[in-house]
Amino acid sequence: MLTAPLLTRPAAVPRRTALDAREEQALLRASRLYALRRRINADSAATGAPTVYVVLYALTDREVSPREDLTEQQGLAHAYGYVVHGRFRDTVGGTRSGWAKAQRAITEGRAHGIVASSRAAVGGNDQHYAFELHWLARHRAALWLVRPETAL
Template identity: 75%
Template sequence: MLTAPPLTPAAVMSHPAVLNAREEQALASASRLYALRRRINADSAATDVPTVYVVLYALTDPGVSPREHLAEPQGLALAHGYLVRARFCDIADGIRSGWAKAQRAIAEGHAHGIVASSCTAVGGSDQQYELELHWLARHRAALWLVRPEPAL
């Protein structure tokens, strides 16, 4: 008769990496913002529309093709079955007219949400990002990110 060898605990247990205070604060903030965005998305989904229309948004560095930065949000929209109404892009450290157009599409009822690559494309700081989330909440619009907040 064959028997399996007994299970023995590892001699040395691995301890999780210790975070410094700044890293812990950043993780707590990212987790809070992630939870806020999830709640906003759940509220916007309560409208129960048959087709979800979205706009794609990207923030690029100068000289970089917007096509590259819009590819991931496009893939996420397609994976969820959302229909893309428009694509907007801004250059980092420039005027954010593309973001204003994305917001206008939401405010005018042409889209139910925005798909972006990350929260840094939406707001340059946690405070700015949170302001944008609250704006979306007031308009019952969603924000989908290719890379969620805690992933950054």
């Protein structure tokens, strides 16, 4: 004969600690940047294109292969049905020639936007990231991130 296991009281669930003021401000800024990127993406030329062309962009440490980042980005592009036009990479602390090539693909009309792993790959701080978002907006281009701004 089968018997039901004895029910036990669950262990106390630890309460989440409140965010400190600095963390709360960082989350608020990230949320604003996320909203800005979403608005730029909604206004981009990609919204009306029958085929959306994108470039993948990775920023990695010198000794780290960009393969994992580019694979994640390729998966995101594939999930949305976008066609990958190119793949570019820069290393942390180096020149941003890969980012310049990604931008050139947009200005020359070969791509509708850029797919990156996170906002850290696009801009090193909030101001630089916002600057790049505004550049994309002026060119009616989109930016898709594998990890949204609020995930950092």
